[in-house]
Amino acid sequence: MSILTHSPLLPPGRGRGLRDVLKNRYLLKLLVDKEIQVRYRGSVLGILWSYIKPGVQFGVFYIAMGLFLGLERGMQNYAIYLFSGMIVINFFSEGFSNGAKAMVVNGALIKKIYLPRELFSVSTIWVALIHFVPQILVLLIACFFAGWSPDIKQLGAAFVGMAIIMLFSTGLGLIFGVANVFFRDSENIVDMLLMVATWFSPVLYSWTMVRDTLYPWVMTVYMLNPLTVAVELFHYAFWISTLSADALTLPTSNIPPNLLTFWVPIALLISLVTLWIGDALFRRLEGNFAQEL
Numbered sequence: 001m002s003i004l005t006h007s008p009l010l011p012p013g014r015g016r017g018l019r020d021v022l023k024n025r026y027l028l029k030l031l032v033d034k035e036i037q038v039r040y041r042g043s044v045l046g047i048l049w050s051y052i053k054p055g056v057q058f059g060v061f062y063i064a065m066g067l068f069l070g071l072e073r074g075m076q077n078y079a080i081y082l083f084s085g086m087i088v089i090n091f092f093s094e095g096f097s098n099g100a101k102a103m104v105v106n107g108a109l110i111k112k113i114y115l116p117r118e119l120f121s122v123s124t125i126w127v128a129l130i131h132f133v134p135q136i137l138v139l140l141i142a143c144f145f146a147g148w149s150p151d152i153k154q155l156g157a158a159f160v161g162m163a164i165i166m167l168f169s170t171g172l173g174l175i176f177g178v179a180n181v182f183f184r185d186s187e188n189i190v191d192m193l194l195m196v197a198t199w200f201s202p203v204l205y206s207w208t209m210v211r212d213t214l215y216p217w218v219m220t221v222y223m224l225n226p227l228t229v230a231v232e233l234f235h236y237a238f239w240i241s242t243l244s245a246d247a248l249t250l251p252t253s254n255i256p257p258n259l260l261t262f263w264v265p266i267a268l269l270i271s272l273v274t275l276w277i278g279d280a281l282f283r284r285l286e287g288n289f290a291q292e293l
Contacts, residue, residue, distance in 0.1 A: 018279050020116035027115060031123035036130065050134040054090055058083050061204060075206070076247040077146050077239060080139070084238040085203035085231040087135040088161065091128055092169050092227060093194045098124035099173020100190045103181050103289060110289055117286050118279070121173050125166055132162075139238060146242040153260075154237045160264060161233035167271035168226045174278025178285050201227045202235070207256055223256060229267035232259055 021028060040049075062082055075081060102120040103110065110117060140148075180186040198204070200222075207228070211219050222228055236255050243253055256263065 018118060018122075021118050021122050024116055024119060028119050028123055028126070031119055032126045032130070035123060035127045050131040051138060054087060054135050055138075057090075058086055061086065076244065077242050080142055080146055080242055081235060081239045082204065083139055083142065084234040085201065087132065087139060088165060088231050088234050089198050089201060089203055089227070090135065091132045092165050092197065094131060095125045095128035095166070095169035096172050097190055097194060098127065099169065100176035100180055101187065102173070103177045117289060118174065118282055121177050122170060124173060125170050128169070129166070143238050143242055148238070148242050150237060150241040154241055157233040157260070158237035161230040161237070164226050164230045164267050164271050167268070167275050171271065171274030171276075171278040174282045175274070178281050181289055197227060200225060201231045203231060207232065208251055223263050224266065224270065226267040226271050229259070229263050232256055233264070
């Protein structure tokens with residue numbers, strides 16, 4: 001009786017959500033290792049693809065936007081501006097996309113044994129982070145050659161931007177991971193959202209174009225997007241600190257007003273709320289995963 005009193009039984013297939021992930025860090029490490037090994041099994045270049053894919057993407061966008069449309073001539077160090085925003089979107093896209101597919105991809109394992117299922121979603125974020133680190137190194141090399149001289153606040157901005165992306169992509173990955181178990185059309189919705197993400201954030205263009213072209217309320221909605229804030233934090237951390245004194249006087253070199261004091265807390269709050277919703281939805285419905293898969 002004392003055992004039942006102090007250790008109440010949980011419904012089968014129900015867990016404690018993200019708290020179980022913290023409690024099972026060793027299992028999380030095994031899943032991350034497994035994902036890396038499976039992804040590069042039989043690959044000659046292996047992890048080098050983490051450099052090649054964003055490099056090719058960067059080259060295509062730089063030629064199309066920087067050279068053909070002339071953005072390189074109107075913005076100093078446009079290559080660094082472009083790449084610092086692009087790797088943020090790549091980080092988000094990989095974490096969100098793979099997180100949304102995690103339950104279906106691991107359906108065979110979920111049907112055989114019980115383990116904290118959120119481990120599958122969270123592991124995809126850490127895999128995305130592993131692929132993100134080489135891109136950061138490439139960006140740092142380019143920044144040093146361009147005369148990068150950041151202060152403590154700018155370095156901190158980069159880490160805050162990474163935290164926003166990790167929280168936001170994990171939350172969305174959980175929400176759409178649950179939806180994908182019951183409605184396979186969710187994968188198509190995720191693909192459309194990722195296609196829009198690059199254009200709904202100041203990666204290929206300056207945020208001032210949104211401010212000067214559209215209505216003021218659109219700018220407010222634009223800044224409510226955590227991706228916009230994360231991209232601007234990376235611009236602040238890596239791009240702005242490479243500009244000359246003359247370039248810093250141009251309007252396009254400014255960060256959005258109140259970025260650090262207002263929009264960063266808002267982005268963190270939205271990301272945390274998204275994560276909370278994803279965790280709550282996951283815990284409520286995970287008991288039906290095995291039969292649906």
